[in-house]
Amino acid sequence: AKCSLHKLPSFSFTVIYVPQIMHLQETVQVHARIKSLKSRKRMSLPMDIRLPPEFLKKLQLESENSPLCKPLSRMSRRASLSDIGFGKLETYVKLGKLGEGTYATVFKGRSKLTENLVALKEIRLEHEEGAPCTAIREVSLLKNLKHANIVTLHDIIHTDRCLTLVFEYLDSDLKQYLDNCGNLMSMHNVKIFMFQLLRGLSYCHKRKILHRDLKPQNLLINDKGELKLADFGLARAKSVPTKTYSNEVVTLWYRPPDVLLGSTEYSTPIDMWGVGCILYEMATGRPMFPGATVKEELHLIYRLMGTPTEETWSGISSNEEFGSYLFPQYKPQALINHVPRLDTEGIELLSALLLYDTRSRISSEGALRHPYFLSLGDNIHNLADTASVFSLREVQLQKDPGHRSSVFQPLGKVTDTQNMT
Secondary structure (H helix, E strand, C coil): CCCCCCCCCCCCCCCCCCCCCCCHHHHHHHHHHHHHCCCCCCCCCCCCCCCCHHHHHHHHHHHHHCCCCCCCCHHHHHHHHHHHCCCCHHHEEEEEEEEECCCEEEEEEEECCCCCEEEEEEEECECCCECCHHHHHHHHHHCCCCCCCECCEEEEEECCCEEEEEEECCCEEHHHHHHHCCCCCCHHHHHHHHHHHHHHHHHHHHCCEECCCCCHHHEEECCCCCEEECCCCCCEECCCCCCCCCCCCCCHHHCCHHHHCCCCCCCCHHHHHHHHHHHHHHHHCCCCCCCCCHHHHHHHHHHHHCCCCCCCCCCHHHCHHHHHHCCCCCCCCCHHHCCCCCCHHHHHHHHHHCCCCCCCCCCHHHHHCCHHHHHHCCHHHCCCCCCCHHHCCCCCCCCCCCCCCCCCCCCCCCCCCCCCC
C-alpha cells in the first residue's frame, strides 16, 4: 500500500511497512493517519523499512486523538522523521572505513531501518569555516535528483563536528570494473554503460546542472550492472545569464581543452568531452589523455586530435594561452586506428563528443539518440526516470572477455570522496 508523510524541506516519503504484530484495526488506523499526511514534495523510502514500535504507538495515539485531516506543522513533520530514526547517527552502524579525502571520510555502514548496506560520507566541519561549499553544493543538488542512474541520497545527519550524508551503497566503480576485467570489456557492455552514463547526465543537464568531475572513479556500479553518477561536490547549477565559473574543475585527464586554456564561461559541453574520454577508456582499457600537467595534457590532445585551427575551433587564434604554448601544427589522426574495437557508429559518436568547438560538441540528449545505441531497442528511450535499463528483457550484460573471476566482484566501493584521486 502506498502512502505518504509530511516531510522536512529536503525529504519526503512513500511506501512504509507496518509490522504484522499489530492488530488489523490498529493497522487500518495507522494507514489512515499516514495517508492523510500528504505533501507535494516526497522522497522514496525503501519498501522494507522497519518502523520503530514506539513510533507506531505514537502514531496510533495521534490518530485517535486528532482529526485525520489536520495538517502537520513543520515542527511536527520534523519530529515524525526523527521518531522514525532519520537524521540520527545511532540509526546507522559503521562496518569499516572505505576511503578518506581532503574534506570527507567514507564508511561502509548498515541502516537499522532496513538492514541494508549504506555509504556514510562524513564531512568534517570546522567551526571557523562551517560546512565546506562542496558539501553544501552536493546536498542541495542531490536532494532534488531522483534518477536510476544517479546515486541516491537517503539521509542527512548534522552534528556540531560533522555532516554525514547517507548514500545507497554500490559495490564498485567503473575504474575497479575495468581493473577486474583486465581492461578488456565486452563492447556490448561498453554500450550499456555508456547509455546509462548519458541517461543520468541528460537528466542533470535538463535541470541545468553540470557535473564537472566526470571520471571512471565517480561512476559507481552495483552487482546488477547499474551505473550511477556520484560525487557531485564539484557540480554547479548553471544559471542564466551565464556566470563565470572556476576553471580548476574536472580531473586533468578528462578536462576539455577549452577549460585547460582558461575558459571560465562554459555550460553542459564541459561534461561531454569527459564522456568521450570515458568511452575511449572503456573501449581500449587505457586512459585517452593521461597528462601530468596542463601543457602535457594539451600536447596529448593535439597530437591525436590535431592542433586546433580557426576551422576546427572558431576564435582559437585570439586565445592568449593557446598562443603562448607554441605547439607544432599536428594533423588529426584517424580514431579508428586507436580504437579498433569500436564500430562505425561508435567512432562517429566518439568524434562528436571530442569536438574542440563547444557549440558543435554533441549534447547528452543528442548522444542518447545516436545510431550507436540502436541495437538496444526503442523501448530504452521510454523508461521512467527511476526505472533501470535492466528492467527491459532485451538489455542484458555479457561476460567480459578479460574478466578475472565473476562479471561483478564486490570491491567495497562507494561515493568517491572529494579529492581522493
